[in-house]
Amino acid sequence: MKNLAVFASGTGTNFEAIADAIEAGQLKAKLTLVVVDKQNAPVIEKARQRGIDVFAFNPKDYSSKPDYEREIIAQCQAHHVDFIALAGYMRLLSPLMLEAYDQRIVNIHPSLLPAFKGKDAIGQAIDYGVKVMGVTIHYVDASMDGGRIIAQRVFAVQPQWSKEEIEAQVHAIEHVLYPETLKMLVEE
Numbered sequence: 745m746k747n748l749a750v751f752a753s754g755t756g757t758n759f760e761a762i763a764d765a766i767e768a769g770q771l772k773a774k775l776t777l778v779v780v781d782k783q784n785a786p787v788i789e790k791a792r793q794r795g796i797d798v799f800a801f802n803p804k805d806y807s808s809k810p811d812y813e814r815e816i817i818a819q820c821q822a823h824h825v826d827f828i829a830l831a832g833y834m835r836l837l838s839p840l841m842l843e844a845y846d847q848r849i850v851n852i853h854p855s856l857l858p859a860f861k862g863k864d865a866i867g868q869a870i871d872y873g874v875k876v877m878g879v880t881i882h883y884v885d886a887s888m889d890g891g892r893i894i895a896q897r898v899f900a901v902q903p904q905w906s907k908e909e910i911e912a913q914v915h916a917i918e919h920v921l922y923p924e925t926l927k928m929l930v931e932e
């Protein structure tokens with residue numbers, strides 16, 4: 745069985761969806777580590793309540809990205825991590841991290857990539873007036889929301905929906921698509 749790490753910066757609803765799928769036996773993997781770059785992110789408490797080890801760091805305590813990534817890699821190795829799922833982790837990875845886990849790091853993004861990369865992808869899509877939206881899971885490379893696409897799911901935007909309703913739809917899809925895609929990627 746493969747060991748997973750989830751990297752997050754915020755609320756951690758995707759972390760919860762992955763952890764729930766594992767607990768329910770729908771995803772046969774072990775979640776051994778959660779890596780967080782914000783000391784007060786709600787995901788930290790959520791992980792601890794489930795008894796999952798957390799490495800929470802402050803990038804400002806390190807002189808450079810490779811400096812803290814070396815520490816992340818050491819933590820991943822100590823937790824025998826085979827595969828990494830970024831779930832709202834708001835940082836680009838350096839070649840150090842990418843080489844250590846070559847083809848074994850994926851990310852989820854709330855748009856149909858390559859459209860609407862970066863922050864507030866849902867807001868960008870709404871401003872554009874798009875009529876179909878969706879979620880993408882992709883391999884991670886050094887660029888922002890770049891890397892080869894693994895899975896996408898689409899939905900039609902109902903004209904009366906508020907931004908909150910659209911966000912709820914995006915998240916509902918994410919919470920199904922991420923565990924399903926990880927299943928395809930990590931189960932032997």
Ligand code: GRF
Binds near residue numbers: 754831853918
């Ligand atoms: C998700 O919408 C994900 O697509 C994006 O960041 C958000 C993270 O949400 N990359 P959460 O912390 O998992 O609730």
